[in-house]
Amino acid sequence: MNSIVHTREELLRRYHPIDPKTHKGIQGHALIIGGSYGKIGAITLSTKAALRTGCGLVTAYIPKCGYTALQTANPEVMVLTDVDEQSITSIDFSITPQAVGIGPGMGLDFKTQKTFHSFLKVNQIPLVIDADALNSLSHNAASLYLLRAKTILTPHVKELERLIGNWSSEAEKWQKAIEFSSKFNLILVVKGAPTYIVDGENMYENTQETPL
Numbered sequence: 418m419n420s421i422v423h424t425r426e427e428l429l430r431r432y433h434p435i436d437p438k439t440h441k442g443i444q445g446h447a448l449i450i451g452g453s454y455g456k457i458g459a460i461t462l463s464t465k466a467a468l469r470t471g472c473g474l475v476t477a478y479i480p481k482c483g484y485t486a487l488q489t490a491n492p493e494v495m496v497l498t499d500v501d502e503q504s505i506t507s508i509d510f511s512i513t514p515q516a517v518g519i520g521p522g523m524g525l526d527f528k529t530q531k532t533f534h535s536f537l538k539v540n541q542i543p544l545v546i547d548a549d550a551l552n553s554l555s556h557n558a559a560s561l562y563l564l565r566a567k568t569i570l571t572p573h574v575k576e577l578e579r580l581i582g583n584w585s586s587e588a589e590k591w592q593k594a595i596e597f598s599s600k601f602n603l604i605l606v607v608k609g610a611p612t613y614i615v616d617g618e619n620m621y622e623n624t625q626e627t628p629l
Contacts, residue, residue, distance in 0.1 A: 419619045428625060435471060444473025448514035451521040451548070453529070454503035457483035459522030459548065464494045467518070476512060480504050505529045508536045516543045520550030530556065537563040545569045548576075555579035561601050567616075571606040591620065 421427075435444070447467045452460040460477055464487070467475045476495040477487055481502045488496055497512075499505050506528045517540070523529055530553045537560055544565065546554065551572050554560050572580060577590075581597045584590040591613075598605050598615045605615040614621040 421619060421621045423621050423623045423625065425625055439473075441473035444471060445516070446474040446476070446512065446514045447472045448476045448478060448510065448512065448517045448542075449521070450478040450505065450508060450517065450519040451523040451550075452477070452479035452483045452487075453505065453522055453524035453526070454480065454482050456522030456524060457486045461487055461490045463518060463521045463547075464491050468493065476510075476514065478505075478508065478510060501528075506532055508532055514542060516545065518545040518547060520546055520548040520553075523549040523553075525549055525552060525556070529553075534560050534563075541565070543568075545571060547571045551576045552579060561603075564601060564603060566602040567604055569604045569606060571608060573608045577605070577607055591615070595620065 449460060449463050449467060451463065457479065460479055460483065464475050464477050468491070474495070475493075476497060478497045479487060479499065481498045481500075484496055484498055487494065497510055500507055504524055504526045506526075519533070519536075523533075529549075533550055533553050534557060546564075546568060547570075551570060554570075555576075570580070577594065578584075581590075581593045584593055594605055594607065594615045595618060597603070599617045602617075605613075607613045607615065612623045614623070
């Protein structure tokens with residue numbers, strides 16, 4: 418295992434300020450899929466975060482029940498709605514985003530999990546998987562073989578445990594995380610304090626606070 422600490426100096430070597438002459442049309446388009454009845458806050462926060470971190474365009478794909486709440490909270494976010502009122506039961510869009518995030522507030526309704534699995538079979542867009550989409554993967558491990566190389570999974574510790582199994586020590590946890598990442602050729606962003614990124618044999622520790 419190669420353990421790399423991301424200090425402020427290391428991050429600054431990789432960071433490139435946004436061109437002052439840029440515009441939203443060339444800053445990338447992110448699609449975030451999720452939400453369910455009673456859990457629209459998760460996708461509201463996710464779309465806001467995408468905008469604040471530099472996406473030029475952000476579209477949310479949500480059940481119909483979340484339309485008014487999301488458009489009120491984040492009017493700058495574009496919204497597509499599922500045919501269902503309360504949950505994600507189909508994923509159908511004609512836009513061409515550069516990246517897709519899926520899972521925040523999505524819930525684990527059977528039809529939602531089935532739709533997620535079907536989406537993974539056809540998706541060719543770089544993907545970030547979070548929250549209930551991670552839990553759906555844990556319930557149906559065969560779905561892991563449908564993921565494109567370098568798909569990003571963003572579990573907190575309990576979600577990580579559901580994916581890789583129990584561990585008895587920190588050393589075992591990271592060894593299992595590395596083996597999981599290598600086996601499926603995925604990137605794990607293990608959220609916490611600090612956050613760790615596992616990419617095969619490389620593990621990066623983020624020592625910096627999240628900027629406000």
